[in-house]
Amino acid sequence: MKTYLPPKSTLIVWQIRVTVLLALLVAVLYWFIADYFLVLFCVSLVLAVVFNLIYFPAFLRCYSISVNQNAIIIKSGVFIKHERILPFPRMIYAEKQQTLVAKAFSVSALVLRVARAATLTVELKDNDIAEIMKAVAKWQ
């Protein structure tokens, strides 16, 4: 059984996303309620710190994808632990998804499609994604 962990660049990708999103939110809200800009800025700053420096590092530390001979096991969760088992026979196909930011850091997310459902993973190294996709393909 081989276990894949998210690399450090995944954390940077998510930190960039959250920062950009919050900055955009502040900019849009400033347009409408300029009087409360300072409050908005402070709230966004707190949110950015909580997500970027506390939650995401903890989330990614708890995240792992294991591939054995018969299934893919995804473990996640900071407060509530989740374990998803996807047996290969039930799997239809795997799909790689990569945004522009993720591409810059050579990481990409994986969508594992099973009958009537799909599971999206966090970004892993491109090589790791290729290995998992190969494992899925090999089983078919």
Place this chain on the structure above:
Amino acid sequence: MAVKLKITAHPIMIFYYLKPFWFVLIIPLIKAIVSAVIKAEVNNVLLNELFISVVLITYSVIKWKKLKINISSDFIEIYLGVVRRRYANIPINKISTIETTKSPLDYIFGTQKVKINTEAGKQGSADFWFKLNVGDVKKVTELYPEKVTPKTIKFSAVRVAVMAATSSSAFTGIVLVVPIINQAVRLLGTAVTDLLLDRINKIGQLFSKFMPPVVNTVTVVFLISYFIAFLISFFKSVNFKVVFAGKKTGVFSGLLVLRKVLFNTKSVNSVCIEQTPLMRFFARYLLRVGIGGYGNRKGDRAVVVPSAKRDEVHELFSVLFPKFEPADNKIKPHKNTRWRFYYLPTLFLAVSVILYLVLSYSFPVFKGLISFGFIVTACVLAYYYSLAEYNTKHSCISVAPVIYANYTRWSATREMFCEHNRIGIIHITRWPVDKRKNTCNVRLTVRSEAAESITVKHISYNELTDEIKSLYQI
């Protein structure tokens, strides 16, 4: 995994990517440009629209350029997206259907729309779709030659018309709904006119003057709509033929828009022999299959035999789907409990009679309309009784490696065949009366996108649970 064929989409895809913006951006832009040329002045709005249009067109062109399809002997690889790049690697044996459509526009551009469906996609939409050159579509099909000589079954236009008429709501609408609406509104008009003539003479006269033309217009509108619906259904299904080539089955149909659905026989979840109310009059049946992942608005079903007599449809079924041959151990409703099929129609009849008497006594002016309503209800209930009779005679279930059930669903009668490992949920319901008589109602849900279900009522509880226990080793 050696790539056998690399395909790029046809440039017409750019048009489809821009489709959501046609009416809000492109057409107003063309209008603004024409207006600017006539007035010989350029304003800021035009410049903004022009800028957004250029951005969108550039984005669509890049999106089209980035769409690539690689086909090997075992896999189809698809690359798509600009901002969010996607790469899917689909094993050929996991593809449930490949649907190709050729519209009049496709004839002009030499293209075909190809939809790829797997069981993982959303219900009602394809996993992937693209417009390809006709030549490329041909190359794709040539990559997978069938060693078996294809067997083609064609169906005449008359049979297709029977299917279009009896399996869609169009003909039912023309034959039943329109005359009923017409008569009901006419009677309502007469009653209201009488009522108003007694009270306010002027309004009553106005009503009696305008009501008949309104009724006629409504009738004509309904008639035309249903007729158009019938024509659409007919032209979609005309030229119908089914081709069987080993593990693959193809359903071809259409006149103006040619449609072809190729599916793997392994992907078939269930096979149904169905008879709609109108088909009962014609003594015809249709054969359809439920395919995992194949999706249109009506669920994952494809008609294989549009219209045939009972013996013919059963003969075709055993030739086309030999592995769906059912076992003989059928559980039927017990003789002592069969009367319970008549319980609900009798209850509805009693309620209708009481309502008719109460309403006609309370509103004598509307007696004509109420009597007409009662006659229509009585006809519907008579059909309901005929379905109850069908259930007493034919309803049964066989819990075996091939699950077989004969039952009625809404107004149609149905025989369904399904492999036992395709069943997702078995739901047994017991009312207090069932406990006394040791019977139950069972509903089996097929594990598919449409989650089609089989319901058989008033059968022996012990017999059923024994069969389920031995089949599923529960």
